[in-house]
Amino acid sequence: MHRTQNPTGTAADTTTELVVTPALTLRGAADYLELRGWARARYYSGDGAFPSACALGAIGMAAHGCRTSIPTTALLETQGDFRRAAGYLTIYLNEQGIGSFHSEGDTDLTDIVGWNDSDCQTAKNVIATLRAAADEYDWEHASEDDLETYAENELDNDRIPAREGFLAWLAAHR
Template identity: 40%
Template sequence: MKATHQPPTLAPVTPADLLRMAALYLRRHGWHQGTYYATNAPADCLTPPACAVGAIGIACAGHRLDHFYGLDLDTQVTFRQAVGILTTYLDGCLPICFVDEDGFLVEEHTSPYSWNDDPDRTAEQVITALEKAADEWDRLHTEGGENR
């Protein structure tokens, strides 16, 4: 390699990439409801079963996190973007509307936390939603495989 040769740079990791990594994490290590990570997993377990948002956090940081505010600022922004994209997808395709006893709408958007924790939810539904949210992001932000 000559001194003037520029090695190829890596493509940036997109929010869609992170959502797909989170889906893959859940396929490999298991899905969980109620908390970010399975409470019956040992504290030193590097790959505990996780909820959708916990899996996104692991995809962003590369390891288990007990609190996402501990991430550096850039990673926190990336984490919030990926969760926001999942939320937008859920709002459009799989909304949950909570209505109080008087019939009034309590929640106008689908929280990925409450959606994940719905007693009727399945691991496959969560994994599929992460993958479809990633596909939707790609559809809106890429042209012929390249970022817009």
């Protein structure tokens, strides 16, 4: 095909569709907090388009791409991305013994608020926990092909495959 002709369909290897996973949103929230600062007791602290934020505010910024008055109920098409990331973080916090599951499948966002606003909480811990939750999501949802490719690469280089190695490999191959 000549370079000026329009293709009749997309080639299999040229897709640019980004799949927004909870891991991607949680890492974006951690990056946002590192850049803009962490807050407690409110979604955002300060004025402007990109203020410091609490964990939910940062997840909102990562999911929605802009400041919303209440990120948990923003009527945007990205609300599903926000809900999936916040829901997964709630599950992760509960699995770590932080927060409280009330019933199977309950993703009460007050667990995130209580965790974020705790007197002993720090920005460093919030950012590290967001990244750890993202890593756990990637580990739990890794494709069989990715796992096999990583394991083969490690074995070919006389290394033993491990979770941390896989997560580093996955980050490098995104």
